[in-house]
Amino acid sequence: MAKLKVATTSLGGCFGCHMSFLDIDERIVDLAEVIEFDRSPFTDIKHCSEIVDIGLIEGGVCNSENVHTLREFRKSCKILVAIGACAINGGLPAMRNFVPLEECLAEAYLTGEGLENPQVPNDIELPLLLDKVHPIHELVKVDYFLPGCPPSANAFWKFLTDLAAGKKPALPYELVHYD
Numbered sequence: 443m444a445k446l447k448v449a450t451t452s453l454g455g456c457f458g459c460h461m462s463f464l465d466i467d468e469r470i471v472d473l474a475e476v477i478e479f480d481r482s483p484f485t486d487i488k489h490c491s492e493i494v495d496i497g498l499i500e501g502g503v504c505n506s507e508n509v510h511t512l513r514e515f516r517k518s519c520k521i522l523v524a525i526g527a528c529a530i531n532g533g534l535p536a537m538r539n540f541v542p543l544e545e546c547l548a549e550a551y552l553t554g555e556g557l558e559n560p561q562v563p564n565d566i567e568l569p570l571l572l573d574k575v576h577p578i579h580e581l582v583k584v585d586y587f588l589p590g591c592p593p594s595a596n597a598f599w600k601f602l603t604d605l606a607a608g609k610k611p612a613l614p615y616e617l618v619h620y621d
């Protein structure tokens with residue numbers, strides 16, 4: 443049987459969800475029997491293959507590059523999964539939505555303590571920040587949500603092994619949490 447292709451990315455995330463995924467520890471050897479990684483921080487693949495079975499998205503949408511990446515994943519992935527609080531509802535980074543973006547930038551780059559040569563970075567290579575942080579479902583259709591900050595390794599394991607077995611993922615109560 444062909445292995446499932448799995449792509450992963452971190453948008454406005456902290457990589458904690460990826461770290462929690464790796465907390466499945468030696469079970470990753472068993473998982474490697476049924477899945478292979480496509481575009482992911484775990485690989486050196488820069489763009490999604492034309493057809494990917496599962497896309498795991500960590501992090502909310504904070505800047506223009508996040509928008510491009512998310513659209514690429516949605517275009518390629520048959521099943522797109524919002525992983526963790528940030529992807530599901532914006533998470534802690536969405537607390538900046540209560541403060542005008544100009545004030546955030548000013549505090550970070552112009553008026554904060556201990557700044558030398560204060561200036562807001564404006565190199566054309568840098569992705570522009572969006573006015574607000576968005577959960578991914580506000581931009582693309584999402585097929586599943588895996589909650590937690592981060593979801594536990596056991597939740598990742600159950601979710602992915604269910605999908606690999608051709609079943610609809612079903613998490614028992616004790617694996618569902620939002621903190």
Ligand code: SF4
Nearest residue numbers: 455456458526527528
């Ligand atoms: S949900 Fe939590 S662990 Fe995952 S990226 Fe966001 S802050 Fe990090």
